[in-house]
Amino acid sequence: MKQARYSTRGPVPQDVIACETLDTPEPGPGQVRIKVLAAPINPSDVLTLTGEYGMLPPLPAVGGNEGVGVVEAHGEGVTQPAVGQTVLIPVGAGTWSTHVVADAAKLMPLPNGVDPIQLSMLVVNPPTAALMLSEFVDLQPGEWVIQNAANSAVGGYLIQIAKARGLKTANVVRRESAIADLADSGADVLIVDGPDLHKRVAEATGKAPIRLGIDAVGGQSTENLARCLAVGGTLVNYGAMSGEPCSISPASFVFRDITLKGFWLAQWFRKAAPAQQMAVYADLAKRIATGELHARVHATYPVEAIKDAVAAAASGGRNGKIVIVPTP
Structure with a gap:
């Protein structure tokens, strides 16, 4: 071998x-x-x-x-x-x-x-996307979620899983050329990161309240996402593609009550019962087999x-x- x-x-x-x-x-x-x-x-x-x-x-x-x-x-x-x-x-x-x-x-x-x-x-990216959508905020059909690194593998699965659950996605990328890659992904909003992200997201979503943000980049991009969230919103970080620690202003914490949490699938494995793990994977495997997830x-x-x-x-x-x- x-x-x-x-x-x-x-x-x-x-x-x-x-x-x-x-x-x-x-x-x-x-x-x-x-x-x-x-x-x-x-x-x-x-x-x-x-x-x-x-x-x-x-x-x-x-x-x-x-x-x-x-x-x-x-x-x-x-x-x-x-x-x-x-x-x-x-x-x-x-x-x-x-x-x-x-x-x-x-x-x-x-x-x-x-x-x-x-x-x-199947093992890493689909459950990471699925669990971040369900473990932190009880989102209801019709609500919005915003994520950066939307052109990543996790980002692609998150768009598909959110759509299957009736959620809308605002998807942030770091370069204009990445938007074309996601044109047929089912994303509701595609937008390039920047300091005025919150203004452009508000315009694109009709000022919809966004209670959940997903961050894989870190650095200033963390704060950019935080400013897009509704008061009391939750921001979940699962990576640092920028190579920089998460940067978030005191104003986001103090005046807008934003919560920043982390997600690591290995930690979820340690806490979840075997039956719970099997149920998550069985559902995702079925969706991959039918072509719903790819x-x-x-x-x-x-x-x-x-x-x-x-x-x-x-x-x-x-x-x-x-x-x-x-x-x-």
Whole structure:
């Protein structure tokens, strides 16, 4: 089998990882061997390679935290999932690989015959979008939510999930060219960030009260979103694409009673019951299978081209996700 492995971390993520060839493993008792079909590269994966993510695996490690595959072989005592069944690979299993061995009891069966590239992105971005829409403010159909980094993977899912729930979205991007990328996304408002964002958003939404904002950029963009919210609104941060800490004025806190909170899916996992987790993923998997949810894909790469793939994922200006497809 082939794996993308790294034994150090450094500021240039593609420099620390390389494809290695190893013996294909046999599953032990209670395990299955999975042939990996697709595994995305997320911003958290890049930050893990540079050492900047909030949770780092011990070294050496295999890259990739999410992906899907098909059961290829059973270990002793295993009958399910059946050989040939598409499954969600457990988080952190090292999915940038042609094969993964995992405990059968930890596998979630997925619909066969569905695009594995779309299914491979199920674990992180769709639940992040879905939960940020429901865990902080009880939004009702017809209400507005505003987000920045709307052209990101999470941003795309948030637009689709909000639309399915009857919510309207004001979507902020950092460059004019990104608006064209979202033209057919279902977004209600598309707008470029700036110091007068609150004025332009008020005009575009008919001065609708916006109770929830979603921030993935940080820096001054946090304050720009805060100024768009209604008095008592909640702003949720889940990233810092600007590389800067969230900047928010005392006026937003003191005079407009804005609340700033953070969201990290790993923390939600620690608190949510297994049944709750399964319900969220089952619903999202169904929506992906029917085509209701989908993500844009910029390019796919084999494991052998992992350096090029990571470099592409770490670069700006993409119009979709980078995905590892181990067996093209």
